[in-house]
Amino acid sequence: MKKELLRALPSVDELARMGALKDAAQRYSAALVTDTSRTILEEARAGILNRAISEVSKESLAGLVLKRLQELHNSSFVKIINASGTILHTNIGRAVLSKEAVEAINLSAEGNVNLEFDLETGERGQRDSHVEGLLKRLTNCEAAAVVNNNAASVLITLNTLAEGKEVIISRGELIEIGGSFRLPEIIKKSGCILKEVGATNRTHPEDYVKAITPDTALILKAHTSNYKVIGFTSEVGLEELAAIGKAHGVPVVEDLGSGSLIDLSLYGLPKEPVVGERVASGADLVTFSGDKLLGGPQAGIITGKKEFIERIRKNPLKRALRADKLTLSALEATLRLYLNNEKLKDVLPSLRYMTRPLADIEEKAVMASVLLENALGPDFNIEVLDGESVVGGGALPEYGLPTKVVSITSGKKSPDDIFKLFLNNRPAILGRIHKDRFMLDLRTIEDAALVVPSTLTGR
Numbered sequence: 001m002k003k004e005l006l007r008a009l010p011s012v013d014e015l016a017r018m019g020a021l022k023d024a025a026q027r028y029s030a031a032l033v034t035d036t037s038r039t040i041l042e043e044a045r046a047g048i049l050n051r052a053i054s055e056v057s058k059e060s061l062a063g064l065v066l067k068r069l070q071e072l073h074n075s076s077f078v079k080i081i082n083a084s085g086t087i088l089h090t091n092i093g094r095a096v097l098s099k100e101a102v103e104a105i106n107l108s109a110e111g112n113v114n115l116e117f118d119l120e121t122g123e124r125g126q127r128d129s130h131v132e133g134l135l136k137r138l139t140n141c142e143a144a145a146v147v148n149n150n151a152a153s154v155l156i157t158l159n160t161l162a163e164g165k166e167v168i169i170s171r172g173e174l175i176e177i178g179g180s181f182r183l184p185e186i187i188k189k190s191g192c193i194l195k196e197v198g199a200t201n202r203t204h205p206e207d208y209v210k211a212i213t214p215d216t217a218l219i220l221k222a223h224t225s226n227y228k229v230i231g232f233t234s235e236v237g238l239e240e241l242a243a244i245g246k247a248h249g250v251p252v253v254e255d256l257g258s259g260s261l262i263d264l265s266l267y268g269l270p271k272e273p274v275v276g277e278r279v280a281s282g283a284d285l286v287t288f289s290g291d292k293l294l295g296g297p298q299a300g301i302i303t304g305k306k307e308f309i310e311r312i313r314k315n316p317l318k319r320a321l322r323a324d325k326l327t328l329s330a331l332e333a334t335l336r337l338y339l340n341n342e343k344l345k346d347v348l349p350s351l352r353y354m355t356r357p358l359a360d361i362e363e364k365a366v367m368a369s370v371l372l373e374n375a376l377g378p379d380f381n382i383e384v385l386d387g388e389s390v391v392g393g394g395a396l397p398e399y400g401l402p403t404k405v406v407s408i409t410s411g412k413k414s415p416d417d418i419f420k421l422f423l424n425n426r427p428a429i430l431g432r433i434h435k436d437r438f439m440l441d442l443r444t445i446e447d448a449a450l451v452v453p454s455t456l457t458g459r
């Protein structure tokens with residue numbers, strides 16, 4: 001049986017030259033068709049040998065080749081309408097960029113720019129210079145550097161300041177952020193020796209002081225972005241830590257994670273650490289992300305004392321971790337928006353979503369519910385309910401922003417089925433399942449029609 005099936009398989013050339021693949025050879029190149037035919041035949045052979053395939057025909061094999069060619073040709077990136085209720089959702093690319101940042105990316109992408117080029121002297125420039133002036137103004141730091149993401153900020157900072165030496169950190173701050181960023185592992189990978197002090201819930205100034213030896217190169221403080229220790233707790237504040245560092249000649253670095261450039265409490269939200277305030281508290285360096293609360297592109301930003309930033313720039317790792325022209329131009333455009341605080345919440349999407357008035361969200365939810373009722377028909381039950389959105393990106397982990405959601409239930413489909421129905425639309429519509437219901441959160445949606453699957457409306 002197996003032998004017969006194997007014998008029935010065409011040769012690569014025979015398959016590639018079949019009439020059904022003739023158009024494909026013109027569209028995709030003959031070489032790609034031959035290559036894909038070889039792959040499909042190898043898979044068929046393996047399938048026959050492990051008895052997964054019990055019949056073959058040249059036509060079905062040609063069909064598989066065509067399908068594979070189409071898959072290769074389609075972009076693997078799919079647009080997602082984010083109705084999940086998480087404003088900064090890491091798995092779907094965190095911050096939605098401002099119009100200004102998108103324009104800046106286009107300008108850089110379609111041609112050449114003065115990325116590392118001084119137009120006045122005609123000589124080589126410094127790529128961080130495009131954002132350093134803005135960061136100085138916005139955080140009162142002496143200097144700033146940019147790398148690929150905040151994990152890279154931490155890595156290069158530790159490696160530059162403390163390679164081969166000890167880094168002191170409180171046991172209560174040995175955090176793991178989603179996606180395998182674990183501080184103890186980053187400390188090790190940066191070539192430093194981890195020296196934990198204190199207990200999970202309580203660390204005191206003496207714990208740090210006692211741990212300092214001639215081998216100590218750095219005191220690290222990490223913002224416990226996505227969790228909180230509550231109850232019988234005590235941590236050493238940054239001011240006090242900075243004083244300890246200064247007294248012993250040991251630099252103090254704070255990994256803020258999200259870090260905000262503005263005080264969110266001015267917008268009626270709980271306060272998250274403000275970069276400028278942390279710099280003012282005496283940290284030698286503060287690191288934070290570009291695409292969390294800042295609302296820009298993925299980037300890692302290091303701000304603080306000039307002598308340390310200069311050493312970081314000279315580290316060969318800076319070359320390996322540097323941000324590209326697209327990132328830097330988007331970051332610069334985002335930072336420029338912060339020059340006008342009054343307008344910020346209208347122009348920076350992440351802040352606009354965080355501060356959106358409930359009445360506005362409700363209006364969109366009601367509009368969406370009417371459109372969805374028409375599109376989905378009588379098998380579905382649609383209601384507008386109260387809900388909670390979250391900021392995401394490790395910011396305000398415990399805080400739910402009151403929102404309005406459209407709940408969609410059905411006697412015929414499970415919440416998971418409905419979730420997938422929306423996800424299979426193009427663009428994909430990402431809702432969430434909460435309390436055994438499928439929900440669409442309208443907080444991050446400007447146009448209610450976007451959450452109605454076009455497969456249902458025939459658009």
Ligand SMILES: *Cc1c(COP(=O)(O)O)cnc(C)c1O
Nearest residue numbers: 149150151225256257258289394
């Ligand atoms: C998010 C976060 C990081 C990692 O930042 P990325 O920009 O995602 O690389 C590091 N430290 C803390 C405290 C964080 O919250």
